[in-house]
Amino acid sequence: MANVVLWSIVGILALIVLYIVLTFNSLIMLRNRVNNAWSQIDVQLKKRYDLIPNLVNTVKGYMKHERGTLAEITKMRSSLISGSMQQKAKANNAISEALKTIFAVAENYPKLEASENFKMLQEELSGTESKVAFSRQFYNDNVMILNNKIQQFPSNIIASMLSFKESEFFQTAEAEKKPVKVEF
Amino acid sequence: MNLYENISSNKRKSIFLIIIFFIIIGFLGYSFGLYIGDAFIGLGFAIIFSTIMALISFYSGDRMILGMSSAMPADRKKYPYLVNTVEGLAIAAGIPTPKIYVIDDSAINAFATGRDPKHASVTVTTGAIKRLKRDELEGVISHELSHVRNYDIRMMMFVVVLVGLIALLSDFFLRTMIYGKGRKDMKGGGIIGVVIILLGLVLAILAPLIAQLIKLAVSRKREFLADADGALLSRNPDGLANALKKIKDDKEPLVEAANKATAHLFIENPLRTFRGSVNSLFSTHPDINERIKRLEAF
Numbered sequence: 283m284a285n286v287v288l289w290s291i292v293g294i295l296a297l298i299v300l301y302i303v304l305t306f307n308s309l310i311m312l313r314n315r316v317n318n319a320w321s322q323i324d325v326q327l328k329k330r331y332d333l334i335p336n337l338v339n340t341v342k343g344y345m346k347h348e349r350g351t352l353a354e355i356t357k358m359r360s361s362l363i364s365g366s367m368q369q370k371a372k373a374n375n376a377i378s379e380a381l382k383t384i385f386a387v388a389e390n391y392p393k394l395e396a397s398e399n400f401k402m403l404q405e406e407l408s409g410t411e412s413k414v415a416f417s418r419q420f421y422n423d424n425v426m427i428l429n430n431k432i433q434q435f436p437s438n439i440i441a442s443m444l445s446f447k448e449s450e451f452f453q454t455a456e457a458e459k460k461p462v463k464v465e466f
Numbered sequence: 467m468n469l470y471e472n473i474s475s476n477k478r479k480s481i482f483l484i485i486i487f488f489i490i491i492g493f494l495g496y497s498f499g500l501y502i503g504d505a506f507i508g509l510g511f512a513i514i515f516s517t518i519m520a521l522i523s524f525y526s527g528d529r530m531i532l533g534m535s536s537a538m539p540a541d542r543k544k545y546p547y548l549v550n551t552v553e554g555l556a557i558a559a560g561i562p563t564p565k566i567y568v569i570d571d572s573a574i575n576a577f578a579t580g581r582d583p584k585h586a587s588v589t590v591t592t593g594a595i596k597r598l599k600r601d602e603l604e605g606v607i608s609h610e611l612s613h614v615r616n617y618d619i620r621m622m623m624f625v626v627v628l629v630g631l632i633a634l635l636s637d638f639f640l641r642t643m644i645y646g647k648g649r650k651d652m653k654g655g656g657i658i659g660v661v662i663i664l665l666g667l668v669l670a671i672l673a674p675l676i677a678q679l680i681k682l683a684v685s686r687k688r689e690f691l692a693d694a695d696g697a698l699l700s701r702n703p704d705g706l707a708n709a710l711k712k713i714k715d716d717k718e719p720l721v722e723a724a725n726k727a728t729a730h731l732f733i734e735n736p737l738r739t740f741r742g743s744v745n746s747l748f749s750t751h752p753d754i755n756e757r758i759k760r761l762e763a764f
Contacts, residue, residue: 315560322557402546409550416558419701424560 305431305440312428316449319421323452326414327362327370330377333410334359337403341384344394348387355380371452378411418452425449473616480621483684484520487628490673491516491635497666498639500659516631523627524620528579528587531731535577535723537567537589548595551607552588559611559699564588573721574598574713577731578610579619586614591721598709605706609696609733616695618688622730625684629677636670643667679748685730686752693757697764707761710734714754 338352345352358380361373385404388395395401429448432441491512499508523530542549549566556563564580565587572593580586588610594603613619697703713719713734721736729737730750751757 319560326557405546405550409546409554413550413554413557416554419558420560 302440305437306444309428309431309437309441309444309446312424312431313446313449316421316424316428319417319424322417323370323414323421324363326410326417327374330374330407330410330414331359331362333403333407334377337381337384337407340397340400340403341388341394344391345384345387348384351380351383355384367450367452374414381407381411422451425451476617476621480617480624483621483680484624484628487625487632487677488513488516490632490669490677491628494632494635494639494666494669494673497662497669498635498642501639501643501663501666512635516628519627519631520624523623524581527623527627528581528585528619531579531728532567532587532589534725535569535589535721535728537569537587537723540566540568540590545595547600548590548603551600551603552611555604555607555611555699559608559615561586561611561615564611564614566590568592568595569721569723571721571723572596573719573736574606574709574716575719575721575724575736576606576610576733577728578613579623579731580614581620581623582617583614586619588614594709597712601700601702601705602709602712603705604700605696605702605704606709606733608699609692609706612692612695612699613688616688616691618692622685622688625681626727626730629674629681632677633674636674639666639670643670681730682748682750685750689751690757690760693761697761703761703764707758710754710758710761714758 334355338356342349342352355377358373358376361369362377363370365373388400388404431437432446432448492509495512496505496509499505499511502508540548545566545568548568552566553563561583564578564583567587567589569575569589569591571591573591574594574597576588576590576594578586578588588607590603590606594606598606693706696706700706710733719734719736721732724732724736726737729735732751734754735749735751
């Protein structure tokens with residue numbers, strides 16, 4: 283009889299240890315996924331960063347009146363790859379807005395609009411814009427899964443024991459969530 | 467069920483289906499072997515032959531399908547719009563960017579194939595690139611990427627090959643029974659042997675049909691799931707719904723390079739010859755109206 287009780291206790295303890303190990307591993311996996319997703323956003327922001335000088339060089343010959351906007355884009359560009367998550371998000375939104383203006387104004391310059399280089403840059407920039415949005419979506423999906431695990435019972439006990447922190451969502455302005463349409 | 471659970475459940479189901487198909491194939495081989503004189507030769511032949519075929523399809527099935535459909539690799543310079551869309555949605559889906567192909571055809575259609583997300587490809591008709599708006603193309607691509615991410619591509623590849631094998635073996639069995647002389651001196655014969663042969667015969671008659679129905683049911687179910695997952699991926703169910711509407715209203719929806727062997731792969735049946743509500747046991751895709759309705763209800 284004593285044996286049965288002893289073995290039951292051992293069995294239960296083993297199950298608890300197993301549960302802790304599995305939960306710990308899945309928390310680690312989820313956290314790595316979040317980090318990986320975050321680096322995906324950085325990759326896309328870096329691409330935008332690299333594309334902007336090309337755009338500025340292509341359009342500056344045509345756009346005399348938009349010098350201010352172009353200078354602003356160039357200035358904000360560095361914030362895409364440095365600073366906090368919030369700053370990067372803000373710079374990205376601001377650049378998207380400024381690019382919208384540039385592309386809208388480009389309609390007044392038929393020669394510019396017709397140039398292959400400009401068309402390519404326009405497609406690439408709107409392409410990276412949606413890629414930023416998609417990588418942000420992937421990041422936020424993963425943050426949600428991680429945060430659920432950290433908050434839900436009973437995994438929350440283990441998460442707090444091992445001091446796992448909830449990750450922060452990548453927030454954006456309402457207007458930015460809509461797909462950007464660039465008319466050709 | 468979250469996405470990751472969905473994927474593992476799908477992997478389990480694929481294995482289950484493959485086992486079922488192998489049991490059918492094994493039984494066909496066994497009873498055929500019994501009929502011609504040695505049950506284990508028949509069994510061995512059927513299992514080895516099917517395994518080889520399944521492995522070939524696993525490793526090169528996608529290339530065969532792409533070749534059959536005259537799909538050409540999509541050049542980044544020529545189709546920047548398509549390439550960017552696929553790359554973006556692959557990021558959102560958390561899978562590597564699949565290889566991208568185009569079929570030169572004015573119909574709007576697309577399909578995905580491969581064995582896992584690392585070895586996958588997405589093919590789109592030039593009609594879809596030209597005639598779909600960005601959010602509609604995104605809807606179509608996210609449907610296809612959902613097939614990739616959910617391992618539907620692998621599952622359908624196996625199912626198609628095994629269904630084909632069952633048809634082939636059954637046909638072979640029946641022909642031998644009808645035209646061949648058979649052996650009267652069966653080893654391990656007797657009543658049980660005769661019963662097994664008769665069961666094998668019944669199976670040879672029924673299995674191709676049953677296997678075909680399973681294939682179609684799996685295909686339809688996967689289409690609905692990919693619609694739902696695709697809507698979640700693009701965050702825009704209307705995009706896919708509108709794309710399906712365009713396909714529905716298309717005067718020439720047929721993809722010339724598609725055939726019966728590849729029809730189930732496409733986002734909507736490329737061989738559709740008549741309009742209206744079709745949701746029968748024999749269709750590769752669920753009724754398009756029902757799909758649109760479900761997407762609009764999101």
